[in-house]
Amino acid sequence: MEGSATNPSTNPGQALCPAVFIAAPASGQGKTTVTAALARLLRNQGKIVRVFKTGPDYLDPLVLAQASGQPVDQLDLWMAGEAYCRQRLFEAARDADLIIVEGAMGLFDGEPSSADLAARFNLPMVIVMDVKGMAQTAAALVTGMANFRDDVTIAGLIANACASQRHRELIESALPDTLPLLATLPRDPELALPERHLGLVQADEIRDELEGRFEAGARVLQTAGLAEKLMQLPPVTFLAPVNETTKPPRALDGVTIGVARDAAFSFIYQANLDLLQTMGADLRFFSPVYDSELPACEALWLPGGYPELYGSQLAANHPMKAAIQTFFAADNPILAECGGLLYCLETLTDYDGQTHEMLGLLSGQGAMRGRRGCQGMQTAHLPEGPIRGHAHHRSVSQGTPDPIAYGQRQRHPAPGEAIFRERRLTASYLHLYFPNNPAAVAKLFVKEPAGAERQPIQGA
Template sequence: MASHYNAPVLMVSAVASGQGKTTVTAALARKLANMGRKVRVFKCGPDFIDPAILERASGAPVRSLDLWIVGREACRAQLAQAAMEADVILIEGVMGLYDGNPSSADLAREFGVPVMAVIDAGAMAQTAGAVVHGLRDYGPVELAGVIANRVGSAGHASMIAASLRGIPLFATLPKQAVSLPERHLGLVLPDEIPDLDALLDQLAGQLNFDEAAWSSLRPARLQLDEALQAPTIAPVPPLLAGRKIAIARDAAFMFLYPANVDTLRAMGAEVAFFSPLADQPPPYDADAIYLPGGYPELHARALSEASHWQASMRTAHAEGVPIWAECGGMMALAETLSDKEDTVWPMAGLLPGHVAMQKRLAGLGSQVMPTPQGDLRGHTFHYSSMQTIVTPLVHTAKHPSGAQGEAVYRVGSLTASYFHAYFPSNPAAVAALLSRSAA
């Protein structure tokens, strides 16, 4: 007979992007943590930036939940583990509640998680009720209540509460004089925000919190014993036992799923980090090199002047060391990179061609990369374009349409694409990418 776990679990979602989901989730996580609660936060959908903010807010690792990329059973296992350890679990949704396939609503319904709706009340009052009732009933989803963001006054909050017609208003957050800063791919990363912890504490303090309403939240009746007692996730085979994988990690290369590093280690690999921005070469004894995505366009000058790093990458490539470069990693290995000011910077030059930043989004969404070992799942999100004479080895396919996605290039021992791979979806494919047989 399945038992239940008593930690409240909430999906924090909204009608659209830009409503303040991350700000509210961060404020809520920090407030609960400051109250002595052990908080675990998850992010719905593929994302690297929001989890970094939420990790600082909660003081605990933030992992991804996605029914397609991560998979139902892996999501279930992560929730089960968190339910054993935490006093409260928050899941920040992606885009609008019903956007995407699978959507945040799909995830909430799959695991019986009630939704806490965030609304941007800055330009509405009574209409908030219509928005919230629509969010609840369209799916429908189980709606725990509402957090109203950018509330102007106590009177404004009262109008919103009255409009909800019985749906609880759990908290309000006033219009913020200082908010989490943003740039073209989303929020600015934690290490770049001065006094981030003070800002998070300020947001938590401004969250007008109905403690009676929160204490009345019933625990989500998550039946997760099956995931704990009889996991259906196959153990990862030791396909990289004895290998050293060098991973670029610094302010230019930080779009890295923690689960990717976990998967490499589970396959028996030793992981070593290095910083191209600090002009560090990968370890001389590395068996393979992994360049994840990030913001090379913001650090183009430093990368162009990192002569030791560039030379080491050219040497490794000439010696046949397997290199997997995704998105920003690929951009840094092109011949040149044009930044947002159209300044052209020389890059490492392993992949013939030129990368140019653009104002419009060039790629977004879940995709799958076909490999001889089966499908490797992941996503794409970029504002640049690649011009190259290299014929793609293969293209990814968009999910769920199956339309042609990103090009995957192979030049010697280098495999490169705008595609961000989620390694746990196919460890065998990842091991092959990072083995000399890949070339």
């Protein structure tokens, strides 16, 4: 169809759809709680809502996908590129009743920031703010944010953790007419989404609990009439990319890739899976925690996740460890990212100080550390070509071999994450965003003929 159900367009190069960007002055204000509740409210009303998450995030999209009943993709101007973001928004606008984009960190934080993304695609922003301990000051802060840049439109405020009707009145009376108080959420722990180190608790672990929280949040927002207010915003015009996005090569035709996916290994971009399949790969999922053998495959992908929470089970699963060790010894391609890297080391020490024996494909020991961690956008300059991605971990590794390269940080000259290669294993703390360089990604998963020598791509 050409345009959304509520705002059709006769121009095949554009689609009209109401849209809103959920932002905040800082992390921890309740953006995901509000976004999930709004998505569930619209879903309950029979509407198609498409949700996107700004930046490199694995956990929030799984929660938002459960709330909305639709797939949730990441949008990032640096990691994915403007053309990719434009294409995804255009496709969503053709069949959605409302598009919601959830921001990351504070709305002006980072380069590019949430505000940059909203400005690029003319998305009106709604500010979610935890107003505990303030009243008129909340109005002052959101007014300041609205006036900070002239290329960003802020449509109103959602006050989270609002204590009472009087608290609401104090905030609302201090807001200018151009910045309405769209809704308030009470101080209710039953509405908040459970968290652990690295972010939210994974959706698959608490699906039933999340359902209750989604529905409770939806009821609050329904009382406020938030869905109706947002649906009345002027529709946004989403344009198709000027040049049609180049289709990735069918470089993985006939290649079967085993993908580790369970509670210990779940940090997987849906866009990465989609790209592998578009390039012809057959994906077969398996669990290093529970399965005793690998699926029949020519390559493995060990993504990030929480191996530290399942260290004893991973260590005790000797048949799976032996299968992966045999696969590695046969010089089959393996990509291991972050948690996958830890799994490939000799040992992993968890937060309780317990040390578990891992695969031993790569020399070295991994250990969890406190809440301080490493994160940031980086480019992995691999022999196959440069691939953008990010790092986000609270562990350290030592005793590892010399790396073949280091990640290049987005805006800092210091070396980024070490990148290791042992036989056909490529391992790093970096989480790669495959659509950034499909041709290079394909080379990571293809087993080359005996005697073939891999050459770096020019300019890598």
